[in-house]
Amino acid sequence: MAEDFVPSPHPLTPPRSDEDWLCWVRLLRSRRVGAGTFHRLMAEHGTAEAALAALPEVARRAGVEDYTPCSRAEAEDELRRGHQAGARPLAFGAAEYPALLSLIPDAPPLLWALGRVELLARPMVALVGARNASSLGTRMARRLAAGLGEAGFVVVSGLARGIDAAAxxxxxxxxxxxxxxxGVDVIYPAENAALAKEIAARGLRLSERPPGAKPVARHFPARNRIISGLARAVVVVEAAARSGSLITARDALDQGREVMAVPGHPFDARATGCNMLIRDGAGLVRGVQDVLEALEPALHPAAAGATTDADPTGREASREAALASSRHARVARTLAQPTAPPLAPAM
Incomplete structure (x- = not known):
């Protein structure tokens, strides 16, 4: 839906009343309104109610006649389903909405959260990788996840079999x-049902999809941008050359996150993607200390940019920044190679 953009003088504010929530959900779930269009409409009209009222005319200008926004009954049903599942809605702009995620261009306007929402305020690292992981791969994922947790990081992943489940x-x-x-209440794959129950009790399950929604293939790449958007770094543990995990790594790079990978044996196809990433400049991960050292500048940016007695002019820091930029470009070229989309929601 393209039209001349006139920003609203009113800052975006999250829903406060039940009616605000209904309008917010109706706008988001209306036909042809994705995250980007939602943010554009809110920036122009200021409130979900005003954007909803303008939506049929916006659609008409885009050549869509007889446009009908999402009904009130559909929005009420989504909110009811979410509350029945024990989940909470988190709107973009709310205090509990994850800060790093809010900075990506297509940040989800609404997240359903089931579990410990306070985890969203802590620093996070994403661990992703092969579904058909090797025993060494799953062991490495467990070791990294445990070490990152002990260091104060929340581990983010996608509840897939293999590396995700191990992490x-x-x-x-x-x-x-x-x-x-x-949906946050729909467990996939079913074999991870017990783990999903544990995560809801001791961790957090998160989804931008309506409660009750079944996962379909096109939802997985969109889900991956949230995984990377939440995290300060994405660590890939086993990934084939055309793995979906490389989509998450590409999203991380686009979002300005650190991309790292665990090397593998060159004869193992499950290591090809990771080895390519490392060859082209992604951070090499031999253990949790490598991840922690890579994240140190992001956690203490003032110290990272300061001059020292050994580097009084800051030239060494500038050189490191240039090298990092070069590595970024090489990794970007690797991730720009075509990646096979999932044939079915098997992640």
């Missing part, structure tokens, strides 16, 4: 967040 399980004692491609 979630090892991080339960310290905090883990599962970002789901379907």
């Amino acid at each position: 979630h399980g090892a991080a339960l004692d310290h905090g883990t967040i599962a970002v789901m491609a379907g």
Whole structure:
């Protein structure tokens, strides 16, 4: 829906009343309104109610006649389903909405959260990788997840089998967040039902989809941008050359996050994607200390940019920044290669 953009003089404010919530959900779930269009409409009209009222005319200007926004009954049903599942809606702009995620261009306007919402205020690292992971891969994922948790990080992943499940399980004692491609109450794959229950009790399940929504193939890449958007870094543990995990790594790069990978044996196809990333400049991960050292500048930016007795002019810091930029470009070229989309919601 393209038209001349005139920003609203009113800042975006999250819903406060029941009526605000209904309008917010109706706008978001209306046909042809995704995250980007939602933010554009809110920036122009100031409130979801005003944007809803303008939506049919906006659609008409875009060549869509007889446009009908999402009904009030549909929005009421989504809110009811969410509350029945024990989940909470988090709107973009709310105090509990994750700060880093709010900075990405297509940040979800609404997240359904089931579990410990306070985990969203802590620093996070994403661990992703192969579904058909090797025993060494799952062992490495568990070791990294446990070490990151002990260091104060929340581990984010996608509740898939393999690397995701291993990372979630090892991080339960310290905090883990599962970002789901379907509704926050729809467990996929079914084999992870017990783990999902544990995460809801001790961690957090998160989804931008309506409660009750079944995961479909096109939802997984969109889910991946949330995984990377929440995190300060994405660590890939086993990934084939055309793995969906590389989509998450590409999103992370686009969002300005650190991209790291665990190396693998060159004869193992599950390591090809990781080895390519490392070859082209992604951070090499031999253990949790490598991740913590890579994150140190982001956690203490003032110290990272300061001059020292050994580097009084800051030239060495500038050189490191240039090298980082070069590595960023090389990794970007690797991730720009075509990646096979999931054939079915098997993640």
